[in-house]
Amino acid sequence: MEFCDECGSMMKAEDGMWVCGSCGYEEPKGDSDSYTVTEGQEDSEVIETSKADEESALPTTDAHCPKCGNDRARWYLQQIRAADESETRFFICTECEHKWREDDN
Structure with missing residues (x-):
């Protein structure tokens, strides 16, 4: 570039x-001999992923689901407020797929 x-x-x-x-x-x-710029290679492979694949790759932890009472959930962090504030932790129940968040208060 x-x-x-x-x-x-x-x-x-x-x-x-x-x-x-x-x-x-x-x-x-x-x-220019050290690299080439190519546009759309015919033999390139497209790998489709579903949202379920992405969620199953998330780490799991002990967390109580408020909907079904399960004690295991996948989790991830996301910055949803100003950059000077902490991230919000989101949980997804491994049983019922209910999603909730935990804010630092």
Whole structure:
């Protein structure tokens, strides 16, 4: 990735040149043999994942589900407030999939 010396915008690779999309400044790509930029490889494989796959990869802990009473839940942290405040911990019950959160008060 290169940035324009004139305006600071990100430059695009076009025909052996770096071209700025904002101001039009161009400069030759140096050492272009060390890497190649490809667009859409035919033999690339797409791996589909479902939300259930993502949830099952979460760590588990002892937590009491308020809906079914199960004592095991998957959990993750997410920043939902200002950056200077702590993260919120979310739990997902391993039995009924009920989701709840625990805030630091």
